[in-house]
Amino acid sequence: MDKVKLNKYFERSLWVFHLNTGSCNGCDIEIVAGLTPRYDLERFGIKLVGSPRHADVLLVTGPVTHKMADRVKRVYEQTPDPKAVIVVGVCGISGGVFYDSYNLLGSIDKIIPVDVYVPGCPARPEAIINGVLQAWIKLEKLREGMKAAQAK
Amino acid sequence: MLGLLETGSGFWSAIIWVIVVLVIGGIVYYIRNKGEKSYKKNTEQDKPFISGNPELSKEGSHISASHIFWGFTEALKDYYAPLVKTHTGNINDYASWIVILMVIILIIVGVNG
Numbered sequence: 001m002d003k004v005k006l007n008k009y010f011e012r013s014l015w016v017f018h019l020n021t022g023s024c025n026g027c028d029i030e031i032v033a034g035l036t037p038r039y040d041l042e043r044f045g046i047k048l049v050g051s052p053r054h055a056d057v058l059l060v061t062g063p064v065t066h067k068m069a070d071r072v073k074r075v076y077e078q079t080p081d082p083k084a085v086i087v088v089g090v091c092g093i094s095g096g097v098f099y100d101s102y103n104l105l106g107s108i109d110k111i112i113p114v115d116v117y118v119p120g121c122p123a124r125p126e127a128i129i130n131g132v133l134q135a136w137i138k139l140e141k142l143r144e145g146m147k148a149a150q151a152k
Numbered sequence: 153m154l155g156l157l158e159t160g161s162g163f164w165s166a167i168i169w170v171i172v173v174l175v176i177g178g179i180v181y182y183i184r185n186k187g188e189k190s191y192k193k194n195t196e197q198d199k200p201f202i203s204g205n206p207e208l209s210k211e212g213s214h215i216s217a218s219h220i221f222w223g224f225t226e227a228l229k230d231y232y233a234p235l236v237k238t239h240t241g242n243i244n245d246y247a248s249w250i251v252i253l254m255v256i257i258l259i260i261v262g263v264n265g
Contacts, residue, residue: 071204
């Protein structure tokens with residue numbers, strides 16, 4: 001991806017809400033690693049926020065437990081449009097090591113639509129950053145689509 | 153009525169007060185107008201975020217500001233509920249508890265002694 005195109009996407013900040021639906025915290029630690037000085041995502045305006053109502057992107061970790069299912073749905077619905085969902089870690093994608101557990105409803109895409117999958121156990125910070133970038137590109141396209149629709 | 157009122161330690165002017173209200177109101181309106189507009193009315197986007205939990209009714213979620221032990225009593229309500237029931241406010245009940253506990257203690261002491 002060339003520099004000009006990247007600059008276009010970095011015009012406005014990307015606010016991310018992190019939701020743990022039953023993760024072992026392995027992926028959550030790797031997300032935090034993305035914010036530490038080694039990677040320092042905040043210099044690009046990517047920051048974690050405390051409410052989905054302020055977020056552009058949902059970053060979901062872990063398989064969905066039965067108790068979390070309706071909360072995941074509610075958090076997704078509370079996020080303003082346009083929004084993108086990233087699943088971090090193999091547990092949220094397929095159940096991972098918890099596959100077929102009695103306590104799980106299943107993968108995240110059974111509950112809410114998912115835009116980007118970042119596999120790994122846990123996913124590496126580089127992979128998470130790449131996933132966020134993919135979600136950002138998708139989000140900008142959605143925004144452009146919404147703007148074009150409003151212009152008509 | 154709209155004139156300047158000197159109080160000795162300051163002054164009061166209704167016109168200045170109205171101007172200040174208008175200026176502050178204008179600033180508040182401007183900041184509010186810059187906020188996110190895309191929230192859809194009458195959907196979940198319009199409701200407060202309570203860690204993903206559903207919003208309780210106003211009656212169900214009312215906690216007075218003075219109730220600083222609310223979290224404590226809520227967490228231990230299974231323990232407190234039977235204790236509250238035993239506090240009837242009737243002195244005969246309390247005296248009965250003393251007699252009953254005294255009998256139990258004397259039986260234990262008598263058996264072990």
